[in-house]
Amino acid sequence: MQPVKIVDLFAGPGGVDVAAERLGVPTVGIEWDADACETRRAAGLGTVQGDVRRYGPADFPDADVLAGGPPCQTFTVAGSGAGRKALDDVLEFVEQMTARVNREQIVSDLANLDDERTGLVLEPLRWILEAIDVQKKPYEAIVLEQVPAVLPVWEAYARALRNEGYSVDYGLLLTEAYGVPQTRKRAVLIARRGEHDMKLPAPTHRTYRKGVPRDAGDASKEPWRTMGDVIERGTPFEVISNYGTGGDPKLRGRRSSSQPSATVTGKIRRNRVVSLDGAELDRFNHSEAGRLQTFPADYPWSGRDIGQQIGNAVPPRLAVHVLSAAFGWSPPSEELLEKLDWWHRLPAQAVSVPDDEALVGA
Ligand SMILES: C[S@@+](CC[C@H](N)C(=O)[O-])C[C@H]1O[C@@H](n2cnc3c(N)ncnc32)[C@H](O)[C@@H]1O
Secondary structure: OOOOOEEEEOOOOOHHHHHHHHOOOOEEEEEOOHHHHHHHHHHOOEEEEOOHHHOOHHHOOOOOEEEEOOOOHHHHOEOEHHHHHHHHHHHHHHHHHHOOOOHHHHHHHHHOOOOHHHHHOOHHHHHHHHHHHOOOOOOOEEEEEEOHHHHHHHHHHHHHHHHOOEEEEEEEEEHHHHOOOEOOEEEEEEEEEOOOOOOOOOOOEOOOOOOOOOOOOOOOOEOOOOHHHHOOOOOOEEEEEEEEHHHOHHHEEEEEOOOOEOOOOOOHHHOEEEEOOOOEEOOOOHHHHHHHOOOOOOOOOOOOOHHHHHHHOOOHHHHHHHHHHHHOOOOOOHHHHHOOOOOOOOOOOOOOOOOHHHHOOO
16 A cells, blocks of 8 residues: 555654654654654654644544554553553453444543553544544554553454454564564554455564574574664673662673663663673763664754653664555565664654644634
């Protein structure tokens, strides 16, 4: 398919949108965090600063692709009672929403959830169903991503979307298997309207396993990429995680520059960087932390709490693979992937939707 425009819900600093721009697909992202919006605007990404719950498909009539990475805090406690309860609530809402049970009742039930963030993971479904029922213009393609704990929700979304006439694939993807110099797991769903052989993107690189050398393993795939491949420090280095396994500081994770980074979190600035003889080096700056997530080296990180913005994002390189698979395109070429290395400011896009202020009282 040839998409016209992506509307990206919970768009953050633009992991998905950077990928889309490089694929030549226009995007507009909805994001309420002023700092992430500052970064987006500095990068020239189409941005509506506001609450996703206050918009709908009618506000973005030219968008034919829906992307979304709703926040996930309530699910990251999966396994705990609260996480399980949040999941049960969401699975029930998916059923009710797709059965077209009284909309007003659902809205009031959602408002009464123990943790209102639980309801945010249902926003993409609200948009999808509104596009079908109210706009009569279903999204042609859908791309959702989240932490692994959200996989059962994507499973419920997959059932619902198949009933609405979409072809769907979903599962867990390992970022290093797509050439991201970082080990990170994401739960991803892709869907396209009609009958298609939907398949999540095939891995291009080997999976990282502790103690298994870089050149060992499946010869049909590239070796995983390392921190040293994207960060120029002149000499090898080691990163000592801020977190110790089971809370024990002696068990803090260590990765060397000849390995992929551990999962980049919002607290990446707390990780120590040391030389191989143990001398303290400068911690990662924003550009370097962004590179571990495959953002361009000159991405114009702006606003406050940039570490958190970086840690929240989808790695653009993974997103290029995922979007290509969702559109039914061939895997991205090396030449296209190299275009993620540098950004160079794009001209600011004119966005033709009202901002949050304008909708107040509308
Ligand atoms: C996991 S991040 C998404 C990252 C994004 N997909 C990317 O690739 O960069 C979730 C984002 O949702 C934003 N957010 C949370 N609740 C929101 C709401 N109700 N409306 C708009 N944005 C919201 C957060 O500020 C955060 O930036």
